[in-house]
Amino acid sequence: MEMRIKITVVLLLSGLILALLPLSANRSFTVKPEKLISEILDPDVSLTADQVARLIVNEDSTIRLIDLRTPEEFSKLSIPGSVNVPYKDFISSDLYMYMNDMNIRNILYSNDGLISDYALVYARGLGYKNSFAMDGGLDEWIDTVIESKFTGERISARENALYETRTKAANLFIRFNSMPDSLKSAFMIANKFSAKKLDGGCE
Amino acid sequence: MFPEWLDLLIAFLIGTGFGFALEQAGFSSSRKLAGMFYGYDTTVIKVFFTAAIVALIGSQFLNYFGLLNLNQVYVNEFYTGAAIVGGIIMGAGFIMGGFCPGTGLCALSIGKIDAFVFAAGGLTGAFLFAETYPAIQDLANSNYKGAVKINDSLGMSSGLFTLLLVAAAALMFWVAELAEKRFARPEITNEI
Numbered sequence: 172m173e174m175r176i177k178i179t180v181v182l183l184l185s186g187l188i189l190a191l192l193p194l195s196a197n198r199s200f201t202v203k204p205e206k207l208i209s210e211i212l213d214p215d216v217s218l219t220a221d222q223v224a225r226l227i228v229n230e231d232s233t234i235r236l237i238d239l240r241t242p243e244e245f246s247k248l249s250i251p252g253s254v255n256v257p258y259k260d261f262i263s264s265d266l267y268m269y270m271n272d273m274n275i276r277n278i279l280y281s282n283d284g285l286i287s288d289y290a291l292v293y294a295r296g297l298g299y300k301n302s303f304a305m306d307g308g309l310d311e312w313i314d315t316v317i318e319s320k321f322t323g324e325r326i327s328a329r330e331n332a333l334y335e336t337r338t339k340a341a342n343l344f345i346r347f348n349s350m351p352d353s354l355k356s357a358f359m360i361a362n363k364f365s366a367k368k369l370d371g372g373c374e
Numbered sequence: 375m376f377p378e379w380l381d382l383l384i385a386f387l388i389g390t391g392f393g394f395a396l397e398q399a400g401f402s403s404s405r406k407l408a409g410m411f412y413g414y415d416t417t418v419i420k421v422f423f424t425a426a427i428v429a430l431i432g433s434q435f436l437n438y439f440g441l442l443n444l445n446q447v448y449v450n451e452f453y454t455g456a457a458i459v460g461g462i463i464m465g466a467g468f469i470m471g472g473f474c475p476g477t478g479l480c481a482l483s484i485g486k487i488d489a490f491v492f493a494a495g496g497l498t499g500a501f502l503f504a505e506t507y508p509a510i511q512d513l514a515n516s517n518y519k520g521a522v523k524i525n526d527s528l529g530m531s532s533g534l535f536t537l538l539l540v541a542a543a544a545l546m547f548w549v550a551e552l553a554e555k556r557f558a559r560p561e562i563t564n565e566i
Contacts, residue, residue: 178424179544185431186540189533192438267445268521298443 202296210295211288217306218278220315221333224340226278227251233274237261239281239290240309250280250312251347251355258286262293270299277302284308317341393480402481404472404488411469413557416550423543430536444532449523455516471495 202210210216218226226234227250236253238245245255256269258281270277279287279294279302287304294302305312316337321330350358376384399421400406409415436442468474471492473481478496481489507514525535 179547182424182427182431182540183537183544185435186427186533186537189431189434189438190531190537192533265445267449271446271448271521273446273448298446 202298207292207296211292216291216295216302217304219306220312221337223250223278223280223305223312224316225336227343228336228339234276234278235269236278236280236305237269239279239286244282246352248309248348250309251343253280258290261290266294266297266299270294270301273301275301278305279303280305280312281308283310317344392476393483396477396480397484401477402484402486402489404481407474407477408469408472409559413553414559416554419550420547423546427536427540427543430539434532434536449521451521452519453515453517454519456514459513467495467499 223236227236236250238249238253238255239258239261240255241257242255249255254269256264261269277294277299279290281287281290284305284307287308291302291304307314319334319337319341321334326334347355347358396402399417401418401421406415407418410418433442433444433447437444471478471488473489473492475496478489478492482493503510523532525532528535
């Protein structure tokens with residue numbers, strides 16, 4: 172038999188074996204339990220509302236916010252620029268659709284920060300080291316960023332920067348959520364351009 | 375996981391091996407590649423398709439035995455409109471130039487003048503693309519489908535899809551060899 176025919180037969184047989192194998196291995200947890208737990212407890216995997224606010228105000232293009240709430244909740248209120256993947260869909264997917272770009276940090280959030288922690292365990296367990304969660308969820312975000320007010324007499328430079336970021340994020344949040352769904356994505360793009368124009372400088 | 379210099383070194387070694395294989399298989403001749411279009415030499419499709427199915431089978435087995443997590447392998451995002459238009463432009467450039475980008479650089483490195491022109495054309499195209507991007511942005515981003523895999527959109531397991539693709543490849547190789555007999559031209563491998 173000619174060599175290439177032999178090779179063809181070997182390839183076809185390998186294909187046949189693959190077709191008959193159960194593919195549950197595709198979605199198994201690859202991370203050992205003790206390692207997973209220490210990874211989840213690491214403070215670096217959770218971001219505070221202020222950190223997320225700064226990323227949004229700076230239009231950091233290396234992050235993606237994933238909103239784990241239901242589509243109804245999402246269309247009512249969401250953090251600008253986030254995508255909606257309801258928790259149920261999230262844990263029944265093998266996540267490569269959302270997470271396979273390792274250059275993007277995916278930040279998960281829910282209403283209270285509990286659901287997003289479950290989702291984080293799932294994503295980290297599948298080996299997605301590019302997944303993070305926002306501490307305290309949307310509740311904490313609204314408390315800290317949207318409803319924050321400075322009370323005191325003298326403001327330090329550091330506090331000033333913090334409050335400026337919060338105000339910018341809050342403005343974006345309020346304007347974004349007062350729009351109909353159909354305009355939201357256009358708003359994000361327009362906002363990007365206008366922000367660039369205003370900032371000027373050496374970009 | 376690895377330091378950057380090691381990543382770059384590995385990339386360099388793989389790239390060198392790839393270039394060497396292309397060159398010694400005669401792929402730096404545009405006649406070899408044009409032969410694919412006219413049907414007298416179908417080496418190109420056989421080599422590249424074999425490489426693809428070997429990689430497909432190998433990665434599935436590695437995944438099955440837990441040595442490679444396929445879920446973490448980057449899947450290119452799919453824009454239907456852009457893929458069709460880009461594919462036509464790429465195909466036209468391929469048959470006019472007689473090279474694909476990899477073999478073009480191979481031929482460039484052994485000093486072929488047509489490859490210099492080809493590479494200059496490629497760079498000009500990249501420049502024009504970048505300069506006219508705002509005008510074609512809508513097309514470039516049209517029909518975004520995300521990081522889809524064919525087997526998922528067909529609703530079959532990746533193993534079954536692999537088997538069908540290997541069978542399709544074997545059938546295609548057989549047709550390709552029939553075409554080679556029908557459109558045969560004198561052997562050129564030794565003179566290039």
